[in-house]
Amino acid sequence: MRKEDRARQFRNRVAERMTASGISKSSLARMCGADRSTVAQILNDDELRLPNAHLAAEIAMALGVSADWLLGLSERSETAAELLSASIGLADAQRTPADDQIIAWHREAAGHKIRHVPATLPDILKTEEVLDWEYAAFLARTPEQALHSLRDTVEWLLAPGSDYEICVPIDKVSSLARGEGYWSGLPEDVRRRQIEAMAESAERLYPSLRVYMFESKRVFSAPVTVFGQMLGVVYVGQFYMVFRESRQVRALTQHFDHIVRESEIDARSFSRVIRELGS
Numbered sequence: 001m002r003k004e005d006r007a008r009q010f011r012n013r014v015a016e017r018m019t020a021s022g023i024s025k026s027s028l029a030r031m032c033g034a035d036r037s038t039v040a041q042i043l044n045d046d047e048l049r050l051p052n053a054h055l056a057a058e059i060a061m062a063l064g065v066s067a068d069w070l071l072g073l074s075e076r077s078e079t080a081a082e083l084l085s086a087s088i089g090l091a092d093a094q095r096t097p098a099d100d101q102i103i104a105w106h107r108e109a110a111g112h113k114i115r116h117v118p119a120t121l122p123d124i125l126k127t128e129e130v131l132d133w134e135y136a137a138f139l140a141r142t143p144e145q146a147l148h149s150l151r152d153t154v155e156w157l158l159a160p161g162s163d164y165e166i167c168v169p170i171d172k173v174s175s176l177a178r179g180e181g182y183w184s185g186l187p188e189d190v191r192r193r194q195i196e197a198m199a200e201s202a203e204r205l206y207p208s209l210r211v212y213m214f215e216s217k218r219v220f221s222a223p224v225t226v227f228g229q230m231l232g233v234v235y236v237g238q239f240y241m242v243f244r245e246s247r248q249v250r251a252l253t254q255h256f257d258h259i260v261r262e263s264e265i266d267a268r269s270f271s272r273v274i275r276e277l278g279s
Contacts, residue, residue, distance in 0.1 A: 001072055007048040009072040010056075015043055017063040031062035101240065105227050112228025113163040115256040119223040119235055120182055121173070122166050122211070125198045129190045162208045165267075167259045169216040177277045195278035199271035210267035212260055213274075219262045226252050 001009075018028060025043065029036040034055060041049055042059075051059065060067040106114070116122065126134075175181040176191055183191065202211045214221075223235035232252035234241045243249055265273045 003050065004048050006072050007050045010050060010070050011043055011045075011048070013065075013070050013072075014059060014063065017065055021063065023063070028059065028062055032058040034058070102225075102233075105225070105231065105233065109227035109230060112230065113165070114228070115224075115226040115253065116164070116166045117221045117224045117256065117259065118166065118168060118172075121168065121176065121194075121198070125166075125201050125211075127190075127194050127197045130186070130194050133186055133190065164209045165256070165260065166209070166211045167221070167256065167263060168211060168213050169221075170213045170264060171216055173213065173274055173277055192278055195274050199275050202267070202271045206267060211270045212263035212267055213265035213270060214259050214263040218264075219259055221255065221259055224252060224256065226256055229253075 014028075018024070023031075025039050026036050029039040032039070032055060038051075038055070041047060042051055050056070056067050056070060060070050063070075121130075172182075173195070176183045176186075177195060179186060179188060179191055198211075202209065224232065226232045226249065229246065229249055230244070232243045232249045234243075234252075243252065
């Protein structure tokens with residue numbers, strides 16, 4: 001952009017924001033600690049003039065916009081703090097299969113591809129026995145309430161036209177098969193039925209549902225879900241970190257797609273391999 005064009009855009013955007021905010025030249029000069037004549041020169045139609053960096057920053061602060069926007073370096077008028085607040089948020093995490101927030105995000109993403117790396121196993125592939133066992137630790141909801149919510153979600157997610165990809169660490173399935181770690185205390189027959197249920201569901205729902213397994217020593221991922229192009233969610237414990245800015249969502253999508261490419265077990269082989277792990 002030529003200097004004259006940038007100066008013109010700066011003048012026009014300052015004038016636009018002053019009009020919208022009801023701020024006069026005198027008020028703007030006072031807020032910026034500048035002479036009224038200096039502000040008048042910047043807004044003069046006959047003389048295109050860019051202020052120095054300090055005054056440009058003061059004007060941006062007074063008008064509640066970003067200096068980048070005034071200078072034509074960005075099409076977003078929000079300040080950096082406002083952009084950060086709008087693009088990244090925190091949401092309470094119940095971390096249960098019937099988590100109302102997760103269900104709401106799935107509904108928001110209706111018709112869009114969903115990518116998911118679970119904290120343990122994919123909730124939508126868990127058996128009622130496993131959910132009963134897990135829900136013994138949760139007092140807020142009964143297993144029956146959780147199962148009802150989860151069934152509704154599964155029905156909605158796996159309707160015709162669904163596109164759902166899941167990447168599961170191999171060690172999560174291996175520890176289930178052996179009854180170790182997180183799965184310690186879960187009876188062997190329940191664990192075998194869980195593995196068979198996952199294998200059967202993956203076969204029946206393919207290709208709408210595609211499940212991959214990756215080696216976490218080779219590629220790492222925190223629990224993450226990407227809902228289409230609208231938002232990405234990272235589970236951090238008590239909270240979900242929620243990203244809505246397009247570049248952030250795109251970065252999380254690229255992260256997930258990298259895991260798919262690096263997966264040891266592809267979606268076609270998933271059922272066969274987990275049956276072998278459980279045998």
